[in-house]
Amino acid sequence: MSSADRPLRAAVAGTGRMGANHVRTLxxxxxxxxxAVCDADRQAAxxxxxxxxxxxxxxxxxxMLEREELDALVIALPTAAHYAAALAAIDRGVxxxxxxxxxxxxxxxxRLLERAAAAGVALMVGHVERFNPVILQLKRFxxxxxxxxxxxxxxxxxxxxxxxxxxxxxxxxxxxxxxxxDLVDSLFxxxxxxxxxxxxxGEQKQxxxxxxxxxxxxxxxxxxxxxxxxxxxERSISIYGDKGLLVxxxxxxxxxxxxxxxxxxxxxxxxxxxxxxxxxxxGKVIKFPIRKEEPLRKELETFCEVARGRLTPPGAEYGLAxxxxxxxxxxxxxxxxxxxxxxxGKKEGARA
Numbered sequence: 222m223s224s225a226d227r228p229l230r231a232a233v234a235g236t237g238r239m240g241a242n243h244v245r246t247l248x249x250x251x252x253x254x255x256x257a258v259c260d261a262d263r264q265a266a267x268x269x270x271x272x273x274x275x276x277x278x279x280x281x282x283x284x285m286l287e288r289e290e291l292d293a294l295v296i297a298l299p300t301a302a303h304y305a306a307a308l309a310a311i312d313r314g315v316x317x318x319x320x321x322x323x324x325x326x327x328x329x330x331x332r333l334l335e336r337a338a339a340a341g342v343a344l345m346v347g348h349v350e351r352f353n354p355v356i357l358q359l360k361r362f363x364x365x366x367x368x369x370x371x372x373x374x375x376x377x378x379x380x381x382x383x384x385x386x387x388x389x390x391x392x393x394x395x396x397x398x399x400x401x402x403d404l405v406d407s408l409f410x411x412x413x414x415x416x417x418x419x420x421x422x423g424e425q426k427q428x429x430x431x432x433x434x435x436x437x438x439x440x441x442x443x444x445x446x447x448x449x450x451x452x453x454x455e456r457s458i459s460i461y462g463d464k465g466l467l468v469x470x471x472x473x474x475x476x477x478x479x480x481x482x483x484x485x486x487x488x489x490x491x492x493x494x495x496x497x498x499x500x501x502x503x504g505k506v507i508k509f510p511i512r513k514e515e516p517l518r519k520e521l522e523t524f525c526e527v528a529r530g531r532l533t534p535p536g537a538e539y540g541l542a543x544x545x546x547x548x549x550x551x552x553x554x555x556x557x558x559x560x561x562x563x564x565x566g567k568k569e570g571a572r573a
Contacts, residue, residue: 228254229525231293234282234306236260236269239320240297246518247295248273253525259285282306291315293528295521297347300391304329307344311336316343316528318521322399323540327548330541337537343527346540348403350456352519354511355469358476359460360408368462371441374409375459376401379448382429392428394419394547397447402433402546403539404458410439412546413562419554420450433550476509 229252233243236258247255257277260266270278279285286294286309294310296303297320304324310317311333323330323346337344350356362368378397406412412435420430429449436442456471466479482505526532549560 228252229292229528230254230256230290231295231525231528232257232259232285232289232291233295233297234259234285235297235299235320236262236266237297240295241269242517243295243297243521244269244273244275246515246521248275250518250521250525256291257285257289282309286310286313286315293318293525295347295524296320300325300395304333307333308336311340311342311344314340314342316345316524316534318345318347318524319537319540320347321349321403321540322395322544322547323537324544327541327545330544334537334541343534344537345524345527345534346537346543347520348400348539348543349516349520350400350404350471351407352516352523353471353474354514354516355471355474355476356404356408356458358509358511359458359467359469362467363408363460367464368460368467369464370462371409371439372461372463374405374441374443374461376404376443376445377448377455377457379446379451380454381452382449390425390427392421393447393449394428394431394550398431398433398445398550399543399547401445401447401458402435402550403543405435405437405443405445406539406542406546409441409443410437411542411562412436413438415546415549415553415560415562416558417550417554419551428551428554431550431554433553474511474513476511478505478507478509480505480507 231247231253233240233247236244244255244258247253255273255275257279258266258270258275259279259282261280263278263280266278266280277289294315295318296306296310298306300322303319307317307319324333333344378401383396402412414436415433417431417433419428421428431447433445454472458469458471460467463481465481468477468479523532527534545562549562553560
């Protein structure tokens with residue numbers, strides 16, 4: 222059997238909630254042999270391995286990399302461990318899918334990108350919402366100019382406090398904001414300005430709520446809400462344009478269009494003029510059919526094709542940008558100022 226035909230030998234480091242999902246999905250995929258799992262909590266790793274018939278269990282990543290001949294590694298460890306784990310895999314020439322956030326700082330992200338590029342090793346970052354069929358459909362609409370001139374975008378990502386992060390220094394910004402800020406970047410262009418407020422609680426002064434306003438390089442304004450104070454789980458994105466409103470429900474995988482019934486009066490007017498002159502009214506409401514798929518499976522299928530050398534990896538710079546945005550949110554909220562972004566992170570901004 223040629224190397225191109227044999228099963229891809231993969232492993233997962235970290236068997237917590239997200240890591241266990243990676244194990245489940247990889248174990249179900251054709252053409253993949255899940256060779257090993259690793260976690261400092263060996264008993265937890267053994268339970269996950271037994272459930273999915275994984276033959277080898279380790280409590281040390283270094284030992285696993287030494288003993289297993291791997292074609293691909295998924296790293297789903299706590300954020301603080303991402304940098305060292307990814308470096309260890311890259312130095313052994315193993316393609317890596319690194320769960321979000323990419324690392325604890327922009328500097329660490331930069332060094333990982335440089336090391337992977339120098340070694341010629343594929344590196345992807347696990348921003349799974351990029352593979353959500355809702356986002357893919359919205360991107361097609363935007364590329365077609367479906368909404369006309371864009372006016373405003375809003376996202377909400379909320380739900381109960383996750384018990385797995387009780388007592389952690391990481392809060393809602395690190396855990397949730399990186400998703401939506403990455404989506405804004407991928408759909409509307411790089412974020413230039415950030416202004417945020419937050420609620421912090423507990424001895425760790427952990428951020429449990431954040432409201433962020435931003436402006437992109439394409440001139441689109443928007444806001445995002447990230448919350449652990451709501452008992453209702455929500456993942457949504459709303460995009461306003463002169464032809465109406467697109468709403469994506471990322472949980473139920475639904476896309477709705479709310480038409481501006483008066484937009485045909487004068488298509489030459491921009492949205493602001495339409496608003497001022499009262500040319501926004503309720504038109505048709507359309508629910509677009511979406512073929513529901515598990516985003517994690519689509520992400521892992523893409524990663525496996527990258528690891529096989531059949532697909533060019535997407536540049537992992539988006540992982541760095543998401544960390545830079547989340548750090549900008551924390552700086553803005555903590556210092557009560559607008560943060561102006563540049564390609565390498567943040568620059569000084571004006572006091573609010």
